[in-house]
Amino acid sequence: MATRISPYLTFNGNCKQAMQFYKECFGGNLTVETIGDTPFAIEFQDGMHDQVMHAMLTSREFTIMATDFMGSQDFVHSSDISIALLFDDQQEVIRCFTKLAAEGRVIYALNDQLDEDLFGVVQDQFDIIWMFNYNVH
Incomplete structure (x- = not known):
């Protein structure tokens, strides 16, 4: 059985910009789903609809996933990884x-x-x- 570890990054409202930048750096296929794209968008304030619920940059060598959404938690940047x-x-x-x-x-x-x-x-x-x-x- 093969195991792959992929980072899941959390951003503070600039996830789409970051993931597009990483695509320029590393290549791969990028998919981005905003909160507004989801069926439960009506549960969120209009100002949150452009935030990224889930983004994924994939290639044969790697997968990087990311989000802007922290649920009810506040964003906390950490440099421990x-x-x-x-x-x-x-x-x-x-x-x-x-x-x-x-x-x-x-x-x-x-x-x-x-x-x-x-x-x-x-x-x-x-x-x-x-x-x-x-x-x-």
């Missing part, structure tokens, strides 16, 4: 790292020496922490 990305293409790790870092914050810069292992950490513009790994061998 990082998403580790394992790459087998050096140029792709550099491209993705650069894109996520552009409007985010580099916590640990990538080593830019060719033919060497790469490791770096970025906190993106949505406050998600990504760990980048590329091993030559």
